[in-house]
Amino acid sequence: MKVRVLNMTKNELKIEIEGEGHTFCNVIQKALIKDKRVEIAGYDIPHPLTSSPLIYIRTKGQSKPTKVLDDATKAVHKDSKTFRAAFSKALKEWNKKRQS
Amino acid sequence: MKIQILEKNDISMRLLIEGTNAPLMNTLRRIILSEVPTMAVDDVVILENSSALQDEFLAHRIGLVPLKTDLDTYNLPENCECKSEFGCNLCRVSLVLDVEAEDHTIVVRSSDFKSENPTVIPVSNEISLVKLAPEQKIRLEAYARLGKGKDHARWQSVSMCTYKYKPIISVNTELCNSCGECVEACSRNIITKTGKKIEIRNLENCTLCQDCVKACQETPKAVKSSWDETSFIFAIESTGALTSERILREALNILDGKLVEFLKQLPVKKT
Ligand SMILES: [Zn+2]
Numbered sequence: 019m020k021v022r023v024l025n026m027t028k029n030e031l032k033i034e035i036e037g038e039g040h041t042f043c044n045v046i047q048k049a050l051i052k053d054k055r056v057e058i059a060g061y062d063i064p065h066p067l068t069s070s071p072l073i074y075i076r077t078k079g080q081s082k083p084t085k086v087l088d089d090a091t092k093a094v095h096k097d098s099k100t101f102r103a104a105f106s107k108a109l110k111e112w113n114k115k116r117q118s
Numbered sequence: 119m120k121i122q123i124l125e126k127n128d129i130s131m132r133l134l135i136e137g138t139n140a141p142l143m144n145t146l147r148r149i150i151l152s153e154v155p156t157m158a159v160d161d162v163v164i165l166e167n168s169s170a171l172q173d174e175f176l177a178h179r180i181g182l183v184p185l186k187t188d189l190d191t192y193n194l195p196e197n198c199e200c201k202s203e204f205g206c207n208l209c210r211v212s213l214v215l216d217v218e219a220e221d222h223t224i225v226v227r228s229s230d231f232k233s234e235n236p237t238v239i240p241v242s243n244e245i246s247l248v249k250l251a252p253e254q255k256i257r258l259e260a261y262a263r264l265g266k267g268k269d270h271a272r273w274q275s276v277s278m279c280t281y282k283y284k285p286i287i288s289v290n291t292e293l294c295n296s297c298g299e300c301v302e303a304c305s306r307n308i309i310t311k312t313g314k315k316i317e318i319r320n321l322e323n324c325t326l327c328q329d330c331v332k333a334c335q336e337t338p339k340a341v342k343s344s345w346d347e348t349s350f351i352f353a354i355e356s357t358g359a360l361t362s363e364r365i366l367r368e369a370l371n372i373l374d375g376k377l378v379e380f381l382k383q384l385p386v387k388k389t
Contacts, residue, residue, distance in 0.1 A: 019379050021383040021384065035380075038376070040148065041145055042145070044141055044144065045142060045144070046380075048141035049141070087384060091377055092381070095374065095381075097119075097142050098373050098374055101119060101121075105133075105367075109363070111123070
């Protein structure tokens, strides 16, 4: 993964993520649009074979787009940690049920 | 988030996941399909092949044989320290196939492979590769490496990985006249009739086909079918290369790896 900044202003950020695709960008974009500070967030893969995906963010008011993107990524990370914990718990319950 | 295991063995697993969102499920699904590494043959040196199948055909069939994978010992070729195109002990396993049909026609099966590492073997002994007529012979060396499903289907860790919303089927007792039409219509036996009462059970098997709703003669319909957008039934069916549990854990590790790497490259400086 290699992140390149294509455009950055006070309220806008456009980055290119080399080596990723829908798998990564979709989950980030969906986390971004849940954020109230975000006006627009989207991603695009201009060509399915030859290009890297672009993520575009426009924020409202004083919110910095890099901060918003950072928070969205952390939110997804938290989700995956919760999933991991819930899965471990479910496994324990399953094994207990199996033994009894 | 709450997870309940509905069904689990080494090959397949079904989970009921409540209180989550579709993007996370989809990301895990996509990672499982295309980024969890497994072992497969990607290089075959054919020394002798007098069978009816030509070399390319045979090599293709060998490539698609799923191999039991040891992820803790082996490295992906691009991450291996050896940096060699040919590979080393940590990124390559050699399997030898040396069979000759003497006076009867025989079927060459995956069990005929002799692996240099006894833990990296075909998941089943019964996969037939080619038939040999009397006096035909095959001698070859196959090299297995770790790879990802996005590069070729032979490295896919699962034969199936899907998720669906948790179905909700409800019967309005005030409108229902217990005619039993919906019971007849349901191909998954989710709706049952005991006496005059219509009951719903094993809801996780429902495919949301809407047949029960169509079958209901009442207006407005007594049977209602919908789904819960925060709950999912997630199913994994491994090829046998890795256990279903390991596949899900690997997918979570890969996702976390991506997120950590992305965070590391943020906040981005203007280039
Ligand atoms: Zn190596």
